[in-house]
Amino acid sequence: MKIQLKRIDNDFYFELKNERGHVTHIDSTAQVGGHDMAPSPMEYVLMGVAGCSAIDVISILKKQRQEITDYRAEVDGTREEVNGAKPFKNITVIVYLEGDIDPEKAKRAAELSFEKYCSVSKTLEPTATIEYKVIVNNKVV
Template identity: 65%
Template sequence: MKITLDRVNDNFHFELKNERGHIVNVDSRPEFGGDNMGASPMELVLMGVAGCSAIDMISILKKQRQEITSFKAEVEGERIQVGEAKPFKEIDVVFFLEGTINEEKAARAAQLSFEKYCSVAKTVEPTATIKYKVVLNGVQLDS
């Protein structure tokens, strides 16, 4: 896996491209000298957690022939000061699923994603606690 980065302006706007040609813009907020032309690197980490776990869950549920009519997630990260850096201390994920989906299968798909499959979660796990909830058809499932 390889990513290339090109600087777009004189501040912190970068264009990143993967080997397949997909482009992501990264920037910093104006209060930190950026121009707000893309997501911050730390926001990309949270996006990675959301995307990785969503792919896992949908894959698991499709194999179990569950009918997913809507899949959304919200991810929030709490950061702490460690020297000059501010890594994530805690990441909270809420999945919102709709469809004809068995409750136990939905809960198990989330559990398997975070405990076994999600490489992004496993990457941040040594420094951040990840908590998750599943809301199925408007009802929060027991964890």
């Protein structure tokens, strides 16, 4: 896996491209000298957690013939300073599912994702506690 980064302006606005040609951008907030024209690198980490777990959960539920009509997630990360860096200390994910879905299967799919399959979560595991909650058809599982 390889990513190319190219500086766009004289500050912190960058274009990133993967090997398949997909392009995205990164910037920083105005507080640290950026223009806030794109998500920050740490926001992309949280997006990675959301996307990785979504792919896992949906894949597992589809294999179980569960009918998903909507999938949303909210990810909240808190950071703590450690020797000048600010890694994530805690990450909380709330998964919202709608459809003809067995709540226990949804709960198990999330468990498998966060505790076994999600490479992003597993990468963060040594430094961050990742908690998750599953809500199926507006009911906490």
